[in-house]
Amino acid sequence: MMTIEAKLATTRFNVDEDNAHIEVDPNYPDMAEKMKLVNACPARLYRLQDDGSLTFDYAGCLECGTCRILSLGKVVKKWEYPRDTQGVEFREG
Template identity: 50%
Template sequence: MSIEKKTATELLSLNRFNVDEEVPHIVLDKNICAGCVEKPCLLVCPAVLYKLDKNGEISFDYAGCLECGTCRIMCKNKGIVKWEYPRGTFGVSFRQG
């Protein structure tokens, strides 16, 4: 019997997401984010959902969120004005990732 090794990216790609298009479970105040020098969200999100756009502003899409809560903990300037788990039946379903 052989054991197939998979990369973290391959394992994460097995997850399934039921994205709640009506109610985002994470909301940012981009005015606060604009004044944040460190921007730890760019480094800590395991799904790499926080990015800098060409204007140097944070762009974020909650689809693909792993619901780990790391960004909520690390956002010391409180630019994340809402963080809660998705409503019932929505969000991530982990499948080995």
């Protein structure tokens, strides 16, 4: 089985610069809720800052849906698949 690092190395992203397919509330007040995403995102796109806020970079998203399941309507404000031809393209299974 490939590791996530190996998968990422063979994965190509077409980043849609004009349209963030996921939007988050960086200052959501519940720390536990933010930490769920920090720990759960396989691409490590959610990062907690020293001031307790979250940063999020949608560009490396694997579209796994984990953050949508965990926190849509809370930290995650919007979750859509990227527009046609944008987003992740898996080149190995």
